[in-house]
Amino acid sequence: MTKPHNTETTTQHVSQPQMEQEAVLAALSSANPQQRLQAALSIGITAEDRHLGDLIQRCRIDPDFFVRDMLTWAITRMPAKAAVDLLIAELRSDVPQAQSQALHTLSKIGEPRGWEAMDPGIIGTELIAHSDTEVARSAWRAAVALVPGDDRKRLASTLVTQLGRGDIETQKSLSRAIVSLGEDLVSVLDGRLQAEEETVRTHAMATRDMFTDPDAGFAHALSEAKRVVALGSEASA
Numbered sequence: 001m002t003k004p005h006n007t008e009t010t011t012q013h014v015s016q017p018q019m020e021q022e023a024v025l026a027a028l029s030s031a032n033p034q035q036r037l038q039a040a041l042s043i044g045i046t047a048e049d050r051h052l053g054d055l056i057q058r059c060r061i062d063p064d065f066f067v068r069d070m071l072t073w074a075i076t077r078m079p080a081k082a083a084v085d086l087l088i089a090e091l092r093s094d095v096p097q098a099q100s101q102a103l104h105t106l107s108k109i110g111e112p113r114g115w116e117a118m119d120p121g122i123i124g125t126e127l128i129a130h131s132d133t134e135v136a137r138s139a140w141r142a143a144v145a146l147v148p149g150d151d152r153k154r155l156a157s158t159l160v161t162q163l164g165r166g167d168i169e170t171q172k173s174l175s176r177a178i179v180s181l182g183e184d185l186v187s188v189l190d191g192r193l194q195a196e197e198e199t200v201r202t203h204a205m206a207t208r209d210m211f212t213d214p215d216a217g218f219a220h221a222l223s224e225a226k227r228v229v230a231l232g233s234e235a236s237a
Contacts, residue, residue: 025054033064040067044074052078056086059105060098072105080111088117096132103127103138107145115146120158128158133170136162140177152181156188163192163207164200172218175207179214186211202229 027039036058043051052075059071075083083105090102106114118124118139127139140159147155159178165171178188192204205225210218 025051028054028058033067036062036064036067037070040070040074044070044077047074047077049078049082052082052086056090056102059101060090060093060095068101072101072108075105076108080109084109084111084113088113091117091123091127096130096135099127099130100132100135100138103135103142107142110146112146112148114142115148115151118143118146119151120154124155125158129162133166136165137170137173140174144177144180147181153185153188156181156185160188160192160204163189163203164195164197168219168222171203171206171222175203175210175218175221178207179210183211198229202226205229 024039024042027035028043030036030039040055040058043055055071055075055078059068059075062068062071075087087102087106087109090098093099093102103118106117118127120128124139124143128136128143130136130139140162143155143159156178159174159181162174163171165174178185186208189204189208192200193208195201195204202222202225205228206218206221209216209221209224213221
């Protein structure tokens, strides 16, 4: 006699992966940051590209730095072509966090097409000069990480347009980005050393000093530059 087919067991067996998938996606939007972090880790370990859109969507809104960092790691585990396509699209988002996270993730993937989107001739200048400081700083870091050797000078010339911007941490980020492009590009600062704005001249001088003495640190270089600029202002008064 044939045993009756156990439809309940079959249904459970078929739906188990789907149930697990739904649980992971639910955890990705949990109010608990530890659960979100664990969900991103789990997705990154399995590296199934069907989750790629969910990861990028979460990058736009997650308030926790460590969760966002894990989301970035999970995205880098996905097929690069699909990930880069979606990340480049995020660069045109009207959500600043979406842009900054996309820039950060592109720099981690290191795929050449990331630079094509960051090229100052395309939308790179818009991102480098973005009104949101975090987007701008992410753009500076991503640009210097992705730029091909032949485009370094053009990028440096774009970066120096931002000298004098923001607080000391913002200025330090920019100086580090410029210096990382190579000491052969120190001449891009020349025009800014004669700028009318004192903050621009000071920042340019501090950046130049970092080229010549990178071990001195930005705070020291900026303090020395301010002293020199102040002495120059007194002498011309």
